[in-house]
Amino acid sequence: MADKEKKSKYAYTKKSAWKIFTKDQIKKTFDFCEDYKKFLDVAKTEREAVQKINEIAKNGNKIIKINREKAAAIVVPGKKPVGDGVRIVISHIDSPRLDLKQVPLFEDSDSGLALFETHYYGGIKKFHWLTIPLAIHGVVVKKDGTKQIFTLGEDENDPIFSIPDLLPHLSHKVQDSKKMDDAITGESLDLMVGSKPTSGKDEKIKDAILEKLHKDYGMIEEDFVSAELEIVPAYKARDIGFDRSLIGAYGQDDKACAYTSLCAIMELKNPEHTAISLFVDKEEIGSEGSATAQVATFLRSVIKDLDSKADIDEVMLNSKVVSADVNAAVTPNYTDVFELKNASSLGKGIVMSKYTGHGGKYSANDASAEYVSEIRTMLNKAKIPWQTGELGKVDKGGGGTVAKYFSRLGMEVIDLGPAVMSMHAPYEVTSKVDVYASYLAYREFLKA
Ligand code: MN
Ligand code: MN
Numbered sequence: 001m002a003d004k005e006k007k008s009k010y011a012y013t014k015k016s017a018w019k020i021f022t023k024d025q026i027k028k029t030f031d032f033c034e035d036y037k038k039f040l041d042v043a044k045t046e047r048e049a050v051q052k053i054n055e056i057a058k059n060g061n062k063i064i065k066i067n068r069e070k071a072a073a074i075v076v077p078g079k080k081p082v083g084d085g086v087r088i089v090i091s092h093i094d095s096p097r098l099d100l101k102q103v104p105l106f107e108d109s110d111s112g113l114a115l116f117e118t119h120y121y122g123g124i125k126k127f128h129w130l131t132i133p134l135a136i137h138g139v140v141v142k143k144d145g146t147k148q149i150f151t152l153g154e155d156e157n158d159p160i161f162s163i164p165d166l167l168p169h170l171s172h173k174v175q176d177s178k179k180m181d182d183a184i185t186g187e188s189l190d191l192m193v194g195s196k197p198t199s200g201k202d203e204k205i206k207d208a209i210l211e212k213l214h215k216d217y218g219m220i221e222e223d224f225v226s227a228e229l230e231i232v233p234a235y236k237a238r239d240i241g242f243d244r245s246l247i248g249a250y251g252q253d254d255k256a257c258a259y260t261s262l263c264a265i266m267e268l269k270n271p272e273h274t275a276i277s278l279f280v281d282k283e284e285i286g287s288e289g290s291a292t293a294q295v296a297t298f299l300r301s302v303i304k305d306l307d308s309k310a311d312i313d314e315v316m317l318n319s320k321v322v323s324a325d326v327n328a329a330v331t332p333n334y335t336d337v338f339e340l341k342n343a344s345s346l347g348k349g350i351v352m353s354k355y356t357g358h359g360g361k362y363s364a365n366d367a368s369a370e371y372v373s374e375i376r377t378m379l380n381k382a383k384i385p386w387q388t389g390e391l392g393k394v395d396k397g398g399g400g401t402v403a404k405y406f407s408r409l410g411m412e413v414i415d416l417g418p419a420v421m422s423m424h425a426p427y428e429v430t431s432k433v434d435v436y437a438s439y440l441a442y443r444e445f446l447k448a
Contacts, residue, residue, distance in 0.1 A: 050066060050093065087276070095251035115193060135153025327418070
């Protein structure tokens with residue numbers, strides 16, 4: 001009844017991006033997302049993302065600078081001097097997953113299995129990771145410094161890996177009656193990697209796996225100590241729904257933003273200000289580390305490369321930043337945790353968040369009204385669908401992005417990115433129109 005009432009012409013209303021986009025834009029949306037899905041399949045880890053970003057930048061003759069194989073910056077010099085400030089879109093290329101421990105391999109003789117110990121990375125719901133197909137991605141650096149690269153479980157002929165779970169017949173006491181977070185422990189997330197013992201009369205499954213690893217990869221057990229092996233879902237990105245309007249894939253937080261900001265900068269020619277798309281690591285564990293958003297040294301060196309005499313502080317004070325990260329989509333059956341007037345939903349365009357944080361905006365970047373107005377006007381002028389979004393009700397939780405690390409440098413920063421359903425799950429869902437709107441928004445921002 002209420003929604004039939006005519007709203008005041010002065011009211012703010014959210015519209016479906018499917019209604020705002022033209023027929024031509026909707027066709028482009030579907031085409032764009034075909035390539036996006038391919039990117040998701042080959043860039044599941046930060047190292048793979050950097051490799052793919054580098055390849056695309058080099059093919060398009062763009063300036064790219066890489067930091068430790070885990071962060072990258074693509075730069076397009078502008079008409080104005082660097083001292084007038086730069087435009088940066090920053091996204092992160094790490095996603096929640098399971099890492100291997102340093103001494104991962106063991107044999108469980110009771111179950112007759114060889115398994116890997118894991119240590120989860122980022123905010124996961126542990127039960128999501130049981131009994132699904134998993135792949136191993138990453139690098140092993142051997143004692144002589146040579147690198148063995150792993151991508152095992154992606155090809156249809158590859159083996160995959162999986163974490164076992166208890167059958168429902170026996171799980172009542174040990175799992176079902178417990179609090180969800182206690183039911184599955186971090187230590188129980190052990191990956192099945194084999195079950196066939198060595199030949200001879202001693203049945204040694206672990207030894208058989210070590211022999212296999214040595215034969216196939218020239219590895220010894222100690223090599224795991226200097227490895228970064230990441231357990232990720234072996235799923236491919238797929239369309240969801242009869243109408244194919246949604247995308248299901250691992251790692252859309254934050255590759256949805258990484259890919260769209262990559263495409264945006266690849267198209268850029270002669271922007272007004274110098275444009276930078278920046279891709280960083282370890283956002284999911286607090287942006288600590290040498291290839292993260294907290295390390296301004298990399299950005300400084302990118303600016304120095306453009307103009308060795310630039311006054312870096314002046315450049316930063318004059319710069320504008322879009323923190324390109326995903327927001328939470330209103331979730332059916334759980335609408336109670338959202339304040340629906342201020343929550344984002346799938347298909348309503350890119351989400352603009354003035355602030356993030358938790359509780360009383362604790363630890364938030366809170367963009368200035370002037371900057372929000374500028375971004376809002378930019379989106380409206382270009383007819384790019386957008387909505388606002390806050391991560392849940394005020395006292396229900398919250399979260400942060402890399403925005404604060406850049407505002408700390410004296411830059412104007414705002415959060416802008418698509419909504420994601422089932423964020424941090426092994427299979428996250430986005431709407432195709434939101435992905436396309438994000439690409440259009442970053443392109444519009446970078447060319448100014
Ligand atoms: Mn994120
Ligand atoms: Mn995240």
